[in-house]
Amino acid sequence: MRDLFIGLFDKLVGVFVILLCIGVLAGTAGALLAPAPNGGLLPALAVFVIGSIYAILMGGMMYLFLGVYHNTKRTAEAIEELARR
Template identity: 50%
Template sequence: MRDFFIGVLDKLISVFVVLGVIGVVVAALAALFAPGMGTPAGGGILGFLMILIGGGLYIAFVAGFMYLGLGIYHNTRRTAEATEKMAGQTRI
């Protein structure tokens, strides 16, 4: 049952990362084309780039830390399995 929840968490993280990237792109485009931001014709390229770069870095850091936590879990599980396997073997 524990593996089921870890698998679901892995899939949820992937979904949230994709939704976050879509949100950053939409927010950047909104800043680029929003009326009244900088020029009368629309927003500016500076706001677009700042949101795109800042949001992209934020998503990368947050997703990286979440995947790092899952990686630590998987490595710990594999290490425990290898230790149990080694403990069952006899030395010559």
């Protein structure tokens, strides 16, 4: 059952990262098409850069947490194998 939840979380992280990227692109388009005082090329570029950094950091942290889980699981299996010998 635990593996089911970890697998679902892995898929959920992938969907979340894709949604973050789509959100950054939509925010950039919105900032680019906004009226002159609040929009334009510079605000759109700022939204794109800051949003991209945020998406990379959040996605990276979530994948890092999943990697720690998988490495811990492999280490525990390797130790159990050594204990059996």
